[in-house]
Amino acid sequence: MNKLKMMPEWLIMVVFAAAILTMPIWMSPLGAAYPDLLQKFAIFGVFAIGYNILFGLTGYLSFGHAAFLGVGSYTAVWSFKLLTMNVLPAIFFSVLFAGVFAAIIGFISLRRSGIYFSILTLAFAQMSYNLAYSVLTPITNGETGLQLERDDPRIFDTAVTEGLPTTELFGLSMSGYSGFYVCAAFLIIAFYVSLRIFRSPFGLKLRAIKSNQTRMRYTGYSTRPYLLTAFVISGMYAGLAGSLMAVTDPLAGAERMQWTASGEVVLMTILGGVGTLIGPLLGVGIIKYFENIFSAINETVLHGFFDFLPSWLQEFMVFITSPFVGEGWHLTLGILFMLIVAFLPGGIMEGIDKIKSKFSKSSGQSDDSTTEAVREGA
Amino acid sequence: MSTDKKNGSSCSRRTVLKSGAALGAASAMPMFYTRDAWAAKDFRNNPGNASSVTIGFNVPQSGAYADEGADELRAFKLAVKHLNGEGDGGMMQTMKPMNLTGNGILGKKVEFVTGDTQTKSDAARASAKRMIEKDRVIMFSGGSSSGVAVAVQGLAQEMGVIFMAGLTHSNDTTGKDKRRYGFRHFFNAYMSGAALGPVLESEYGTNRRAYHLTADYTWGWTQEESIKNTTEALGWETAKTVRTPVGAGDFSQYITPVLNSGADVLILNHYGKDMINSLTQAIQFGLRDKNVNGKDFQIIVPLFSRLMAQGAGENIKGILGTTNWNWALQDAGSQAFVKAFGQEYGFPPSQAAHTCYVQTLLYANACEMAGTFYPPEVIKQLEGFKFDGMGNGPTEYRAEDHQCFKDVLVVKGNQNPSSQFDLLEIVQEVPRAQVEYDAKIFGGELGPYEV
Numbered sequence: 006m007n008k009l010k011m012m013p014e015w016l017i018m019v020v021f022a023a024a025i026l027t028m029p030i031w032m033s034p035l036g037a038a039y040p041d042l043l044q045k046f047a048i049f050g051v052f053a054i055g056y057n058i059l060f061g062l063t064g065y066l067s068f069g070h071a072a073f074l075g076v077g078s079y080t081a082v083w084s085f086k087l088l089t090m091n092v093l094p095a096i097f098f099s100v101l102f103a104g105v106f107a108a109i110i111g112f113i114s115l116r117r118s119g120i121y122f123s124i125l126t127l128a129f130a131q132m133s134y135n136l137a138y139s140v141l142t143p144i145t146n147g148e149t150g151l152q153l154e155r156d157d158p159r160i161f162d163t164a165v166t167e168g169l170p171t172t173e174l175f176g177l178s179m180s181g182y183s184g185f186y187v188c189a190a191f192l193i194i195a196f197y198v199s200l201r202i203f204r205s206p207f208g209l210k211l212r213a214i215k216s217n218q219t220r221m222r223y224t225g226y227s228t229r230p231y232l233l234t235a236f237v238i239s240g241m242y243a244g245l246a247g248s249l250m251a252v253t254d255p256l257a258g259a260e261r262m263q264w265t266a267s268g269e270v271v272l273m274t275i276l277g278g279v280g281t282l283i284g285p286l287l288g289v290g291i292i293k294y295f296e297n298i299f300s301a302i303n304e305t306v307l308h309g310f311f312d313f314l315p316s317w318l319q320e321f322m323v324f325i326t327s328p329f330v331g332e333g334w335h336l337t338l339g340i341l342f343m344l345i346v347a348f349l350p351g352g353i354m355e356g357i358d359k360i361k362s363k364f365s366k367s368s369g370q371s372d373d374s375t376t377e378a379v380r381e382g383a
Numbered sequence: 384m385s386t387d388k389k390n391g392s393s394c395s396r397r398t399v400l401k402s403g404a405a406l407g408a409a410s411a412m413p414m415f416y417t418r419d420a421w422a423a424k425d426f427r428n429n430p431g432n433a434s435s436v437t438i439g440f441n442v443p444q445s446g447a448y449a450d451e452g453a454d455e456l457r458a459f460k461l462a463v464k465h466l467n468g469e470g471d472g473g474m475m476q477t478m479k480p481m482n483l484t485g486n487g488i489l490g491k492k493v494e495f496v497t498g499d500t501q502t503k504s505d506a507a508r509a510s511a512k513r514m515i516e517k518d519r520v521i522m523f524s525g526g527s528s529s530g531v532a533v534a535v536q537g538l539a540q541e542m543g544v545i546f547m548a549g550l551t552h553s554n555d556t557t558g559k560d561k562r563r564y565g566f567r568h569f570f571n572a573y574m575s576g577a578a579l580g581p582v583l584e585s586e587y588g589t590n591r592r593a594y595h596l597t598a599d600y601t602w603g604w605t606q607e608e609s610i611k612n613t614t615e616a617l618g619w620e621t622a623k624t625v626r627t628p629v630g631a632g633d634f635s636q637y638i639t640p641v642l643n644s645g646a647d648v649l650i651l652n653h654y655g656k657d658m659i660n661s662l663t664q665a666i667q668f669g670l671r672d673k674n675v676n677g678k679d680f681q682i683i684v685p686l687f688s689r690l691m692a693q694g695a696g697e698n699i700k701g702i703l704g705t706t707n708w709n710w711a712l713q714d715a716g717s718q719a720f721v722k723a724f725g726q727e728y729g730f731p732p733s734q735a736a737h738t739c740y741v742q743t744l745l746y747a748n749a750c751e752m753a754g755t756f757y758p759p760e761v762i763k764q765l766e767g768f769k770f771d772g773m774g775n776g777p778t779e780y781r782a783e784d785h786q787c788f789k790d791v792l793v794v795k796g797n798q799n800p801s802s803q804f805d806l807l808e809i810v811q812e813v814p815r816a817q818v819e820y821d822a823k824i825f826g827g828e829l830g831p832y833e834v
Contacts, residue, residue, distance in 0.1 A: 041512035139599055139626060148600030148629060149530045150504045152537060152560075155828060167831045171541065180541070181516075254512075256534060258504045297513055303497050332444040332499055 014200060021196055025189045029182065036298055040181045041253075045293050047188035048249045051195045053273045053285035055242020058202055059235050060271070061280035064215035066123045068267050069110065069130030073103040073240040075137060075262035077247025079144070082151045082257045089161035090170045092179060092187070092252045096245065103244020104237050111236035115229055118218070130267050137259040150258035172252050184253045191249060195242060196282075202238070203282060211235055215280075276345055278354030287353050295338045302330035426757055427543045428519040435492040436756070438463075438743070439514030439523035441535065442549065446502035447630040448527035448655040450690045451735040455525055455549050456497060457728055458736035462743035465723070466493045473723035474744060477716040477772035482751035489750055500526060502629070504534035511535045515542050521756050522547060522746050524739060527655070528629075529553030529602035536565035543834040545758050547742035550735040552654075552686050554605035557786035558825025563832055564758065566765055566780065568745065568787045569738045572606035573820055575685045575705040576613035578791040578813035582703065587648065587681055589618040594646035596637055596661060598653050599626040606652045610685050614650075622646035627653070627661075634661040638668050647675040649682045658684060659694035666698040687794055690733045692806035699796035699806060706792045708737040708774050709807055717774040731804050741773045745780075759832035777815075783822035785829070791818050 028046065032038040037046075056070055077099035084095035114125040137145040145151055153169050162170065172179040174187060202208045213221045214228050221228055251257055260266070273292050278284025304327055311319045329337045349355045430436045440459040443452035464470045468485035475483055487493050496518045498510030507526065514520045515538075523539070524547040526532045532551035539546035540562040548556060548567040552575070557567050593614050597603040603626070611621055622644045627637050638661070641649055649670060653661050665671075665682055673680040684691075687704030710721045710731035720740060724732040732740070749764040750756055766782035775789035794807040 036517070039513065039517035041509060041516050045509065138628065149555075150534060152534075169537070169540070169830070254508060254538075256504065256508065256537070258534075260503045260505060297509065300499050301496060301510075301513065331497075 014197075014204075017200065018193070018197055022193050025192060026186070028189070029185070035294070037294055040185050042293065042297050043182075043185045044188050044249075044253045045297070046290060047185060047192045048246050048253070049270075049273065049289040049293060050192045050286050051188075051249065052243055052246035052270055053277070053289050054192075054195050054199045055239040055246070056270045057239075057274050057280065057282075057285045058199060058211075058242070059239040060274055061285075062203070062208060062211035062215060063232055063235050065115075065118065065232065065236070066271070067114075067126040067236070067239075068123050068264065068271065069114075069126030069128075069133075070239065070243050070270055071262050071264070071266035072110070072130040072133040073107055073243035074247040074250070074266065075133065075257070075259070076106050077103045077244035078251045078257035078261055079137070079151060079247075080244070081248035081251035082153070082255055083144075085153060085159075085172060085251070085255050086157040087160065089159060090172050091161075092172055092174050092248075095172075095252060096191075096248045099248030099251075100241045100244045103247065104241040107237045107240020107243075108233070111233050111240070115232050115236060127264060127267070130262060131264055134259060134262040134264070137262055145257070145259060148259060150256050153255050172255055179252050180254075188249050188253065191245065195245065200282060207231070207234075272342060274352075276342060276352055278352030281352070281354040284352050284354040291341075291353075292338065295334050299330055299334040299337060300332065304331075306330075428515065428521050430491060430521060430756060433491065435494050436488055437494045437496060437518055437520045438746075439496050439498065439511070439518060439520035440525045440739075441498045441500050441507060441510050441514065441523055442525040443502045443527045443531075444499040447657050448502050448550075450694070451527040451550055451655060451688070451733065452500070452525075454690060454733045454736040455527065455739040458724070458732060458740040459495065459524065459743060461724060461727055462740045463493050463495050464727075466744070466747050470727070471719075471723055474716050474720050474740070474773055477719050478744065478748070478770060479772045480770065481748055483744065483748050484751070488747045489754070489756065493747070496520065500528070500531050500535075502528050502531060504530055507531040507535050508538050511538055511546075512542075515544050520544065524742055524746075525549045526551055527735060528600075529556055529605075530600045532556050532565075532567075533560045533601060536560065536562045539564040540830055540834060543758055545746065545761060547746050549739045549742065551602070552606065553602035554609065554825055555601045555827075557784040557827075558605070559827040560601075561784050561827045561829055563762060563785075563829040564834075566742070566745075566785045568742050568778075568780075570705075570707050570789070570791055570818070571786065572602070572609040572685070574791050574818040575606065576609035577818040577820075578705050578793055578811075579610070579683075579685060579703070580613040580617060581817075582793045582811060583614065583683070584617050586703065588678075591617075591619040591648050591678070591681075592622045592644075592646045592676065593619050593648040593650050594622045594641050594644055595624040595650045595652060596634070596641075597624060597626050598629050598657060600629060602654070603652045606685055607650075610650055610652070610683075619648070627657075629657060631657065632660060634664050635668070637661070638665050638670070641665075641670065642668065642673075645675065647678050647680055649680070651682065651684045652686075653684070654686055654688075655691065656694065658691050662695050662698050662702070687807065688734050689731075689804065689806055690735070692796060693803070700798050702796045703810070704794055706734050706794050706807065708734045709792055709794065709809060710737075711805065711807070711809065712774060712792075714772075714774065714776070716772040720774060737774060744773075745770070762832060781822060783829075784825075784827070786822075788815050788819055790815050 028043055029038045059065055059067055080099040080102045081095040084098050088094050110129045114122055138147055155165060177183050210231050218228055273288035274285045277288030304323055307323045307327055311322045440456060442455045443449055465473045465475050467487055496514055500507035500510060511523055514523050522545045526549045529551040532548045533556055536546050546565045548565060550569055552571055554571050554573050595607050597607040607624055625637055651658055651661050670680050682702055684702055684704040687706045692699045721731050749761045752764040753760040765780050768780045771777045778787050778789040780787050791813045792809055793811040793813060795810050797806050797808040800806055
C-alpha cells in the first residue's frame with residue numbers, strides 16, 4: 006500500500022493502462038472477455054471512481070448518484086437524436102448537464118451531513134426516477150426507454166436511408182471492441198484525474214472533512230465549497246459513465262436512475278474498499294462479473310462442471326450449488342458482501358493489505374502501517 | 384481450426400457447380416447456385432462446420448413477469464429436446480408444412496443458453512449481448528414484456544441476429560417499432576380489442592362508462608388505445624384513464640377513485656403479478672358487488688393468461704378477456720403440445736409457453752427451408768410463411784410487419800372449474816378475418832435485410 010503511495014504517477018498510470026487495455030486477454034480464462042461485459046467494466050469503473058471521490062474522500066454517503074448517470078444517458082441519446090451520431094458532443098453535453106444537475110442537488114443536499122444527506126440524495130434520485138418514468142414521458146419515453154429513430158433531425162449528419170444509424174467516433178464504430186477501447190481510454194483518463202485529486206491539497210482537504218469537519222471549520226476553512234466541488238466532480242463522472250452507456254448502446258431507460266442502481270455503486274465501492282484508488286474498480290469487476298456470468302450458469306452448465314465426479318455425487322453437488330448460481334446470483338453476492346463487511350470492513354483492498362503485511366513481516370519488515378493504510382487508502 | 388479441410392471441399396463443390404452452370408444447366412438448378420453463394424457469405428455467429436448451434440433464451444426470472452418467464456423457459460427446453468429428436472416430438476407431429484427432421488437444425492445439434500431480463504430493457508439488452516458476443520447464439524428468443532421486446536429487437540437488428548419474440552402484446556412490437564430481424568407469433572392489443580368488442584356488446588350492452596387502469600409502458604399504452612377505440616365504437620364512454628407503474632404491488636390508491644368516478648366498468652390493462660394484485664384489490668374493495676347507473680359493475684382484463692388466473696384464484700370468475708391460446712383447445716397440435724409438456728413437467732403449459740415453443744420450431748423450420756443459417760435467407764422464409772397444426776388453426780406470418788395472423792380466443796374466468804388448471808372457459812374463437820388490419824396503420828419501418 007505504501008509502496009503504491011510512493012510510486013511515481015507515470016509508473017502507476019503505465020501499469021494501470023496496461024492492465025486495462027489488456028483486459029480482453031487476461032479476462033478470457035474467466036469467460037468474461039466479450040465486448041459488452043468489458044465495456045460495462047470500463048463504464049462502471051468510471052462511475053465508481055467518481056463516486057469514490059465523494060464517498061471515499063469526504064465520507065459523504067450519497068444514495069442518489071444513479072440520477073446523474075441517467076441524466077448523462079438521456080442527454081447523450083438526445084444529442085444522437087438532435088445533433089449528430091458522433092460521440093464527442095454527446096459526451097461533452099452529458100458531462101455538462103450532469104454537472105449542472107449535481108450542482109443543484111448538491112447545493113441543497115449538502116446543507117445537511119450524515120444520514121440526512123443520504124436521505125436527501127435518495128429523495129432527489131427517487132424524484133428524478135419518477136419524473137423520468139412518468140411525468141417527463143415526452144422527454145424520456147417512460148418505461149419503454151428513449152431510443153433512436155430513423156427520422157430524428159440529426160442536423161449535422163446526412164439523412165439515413167435505411168435502418169438506424171450507429172454511434173461513431175469519426176467513422177470508428179462504437180460497438181464491439183472499438184467501443185471498449187474508447188471506454189477504456191476514458192477510464193484511464195478518469196483514473197488519472199482521480200489520482201491527481203487524491204494526491205492534491207484539494208484531496209487532503211476532502212480527507213480532512215471526513216476525519217473531522219468541525220475541527221476543520223475552526224481552522225478557518227469553509228467546508229461547503231469543497232464538498233460541493235467534490236459532489237459536482239463525482240456527478241460529472243457519473244454523467245460521463247451514463248453517456249458512455251448510451252455511446253455503446255444508444256438507449257436510455259428510467260431504471261438506470263432507480264435507487265437500486267444508486268445502491269449498486271455504493272456496494273461496488275464498499276466491496277472493493279472505500280477511499281482506495283483501485284478498490285472501487287475491483288468492486289465493479291466482481292459485481293458485474295456476478296451479474297453477467299454467474300447469472301447465466303444453469304443446471305446444464307453445472308453438470309458439465311461437475312462432470313468428473315461419480316453421477317450420484319454430481320447430482321448432489323448440482324443440487325447444492327444450483328441455488329447459488331443462475332437466478333440465485335443475488336444470494337451469492339449477498340453472502341460475499343456480508344462476509345466482506347463483517348470481516349474486512351475496508352473491503353478487498355484491506356484483505357490485500359493484510360496479506361501483504363503478513364508477507365512483509367515474515368521478510369523482516371516492521372508492521373508499521375496497516376491501520377494507517379486502511380484509513381488513508383492508496 | 385478444423386475447418387480448413389471442409390473449406391477446401393466446399394470450394395471444389397462450387398467449382399463443380401460453376402462448371403455445371405457453364406454446361407447450360409444453370410437454369411435447372413438455381414437453388415444450388417444461390418445456396419452456394421450464401422455459404423460463401425459470412426455472417427455474425429456463423430456456426431460454420433461446428434457440430435452444434437446455440438440459441439439463447441432471454442426470459443424474466445425475477446420481477447412482475449417471473450411466472451411467465453419460468454414457463455417460457457420450460458417450453459424452450461422442451462422445444463430444444465424435440466428439435467434434437469428426444470421425447471415424443473410434440474407439435475412436430477402436427478405441424479404442416481414442416482421440414483424438421485428431429486435431427487437438430489440442418490443436422491446440427493441444438494444447444495441453448497439462458498439469461499435473466501429482469502423485465503428491464505438495460506438488463507435484457509446486456510443479457511442478449513452476452514448471448515450474442517460470448518455464447519455466439521444464432522437466434523435468441525423470449526421476453527415477457529413489450530418494453531423489453533422492443534429494446535432487444537432493436538439490438539437484434541443492429542447485431543444481425545434474429546429475435547423470435549416471446550410474450551409481447553403491444554401494437555408497437557410489430558407496429559412503429561417493427562424490425563426486419565424481429566418476429567412475433569403472439570397476438571397484439573389491436574386484435575384483443577377487435578375480438579373483444581362484439582362479446583362486450585352482447586354481454587354488457589352499448590351504454591357503459593369505462594375506467595382504465597393501465598401499466599405505464601408501451602404495452603399498456605397501446606392496449607389502452609386499442610380497447611378504448613373498440614369500446615367507444617360500441618358507444619361506451621371513457622370516464623378516465625390512469626397510468627400505474629409496473630410492479631406497483633399496491634393498487635389501492637388507484638382503485639379508490641374508481642368508486643366515485645361514475646364508471647360502471649373497470650378495464651385493467653395490467654399483466655402478470657400486477658394484474659393479480661390490481662384485480663384482487665378491486666374485488667376486495669367490493670367493486671363487483673356494486674350497482675352503478677342501474678347496472679352491475681363489471682371488470683374486464685383484456686389480456687388474460689392461465690398463470691394469472693391461477694394467481695388471482697376465486698376473483699377471476701366471470702371476468703372477460705382474450706388470450707392467444709389455451710391448453711383446453713381440442714385441435715391436434717394443442718393436444719400434442721399439452722401432452723408433451725404435461726409428461727415433462729406434470730402440468731399444462733401457459734400461453735406464454737405455447738408461443739415460445741412455437742417460435743422456436745418456426746425458426747428451426749425456416750432454417751431448414753432456407754438450407755442455411757444466413758439470417759436474410761431465414762427471414763425471407765419466415766416472411767409470408769403459412770402454416771397449420773400449431774394450436775391456432777391456419778396461421779400466417781405477414782411479410783409486411785412480421786406479425787402472425789390467426790384466430791383469437793375470448794375467454795372468461797371459469798365459474799365451476801373442474802381442476803386447478805381448468806380456470807378459463809372459452810367464450811368464442813374469433814376468426815382471423817375479424818381481427819385483421821392493414822399493416823400501414825401503425826407505421827414503422829422494418830429496415831434492411833443485410834446489416
